[in-house]
Amino acid sequence: MASSMESSLAAKGSDTLWDFSCDACNKNEAQFYCEGCSKCYCENCVILHNQLFNSHSLFGRERMEKWPIAKSTLDILEQCGQHNDEKIKLFCEDHSQLCCHICVALHHR
Structure with missing residues (x-):
């Protein structure tokens, strides 16, 4: 039963959200970040990238400190x-506070 469920989910796709998606195919989770291109690549697309740009510096998930901030994190910030x-x-200079336009209208005039 479980195997048929897994195959039907795989056939339909999933709603999985990743912190980084592949910028080339937008289908897979990114496993590499290219500093030269400023883009993320999955395991399949990085092969093609390396054929074209073999001098670019790539960083795998073990070097995530070199990757840019994730869009989901940026949205929260x-x-x-x-x-x-x-x-x-x-930015309200009087209160040294970051604000949205509603905050400014209500509290930072």
Whole structure:
């Protein structure tokens, strides 16, 4: 029973979210980051990349400190703490605080 379920899920695809997706195919989780291209690649696409750009520096998952910040993390950092649907866009010099436009209208005039 489990094997038929697994195969049907594989055939339909999945809603898996990865911290980094392959920039070339957008189908697989990225396993490498190219500093020269500033792009992430899966195991399949990195082979083609290496054929074209063999002098570029690649970093695998063991060197994640060299990778850029993940989009999901960036979205969280840009989100207003008081207004979840708003992004931080302004800085209030009087309060030394980052604000969304609603915060500015209500508290930082």
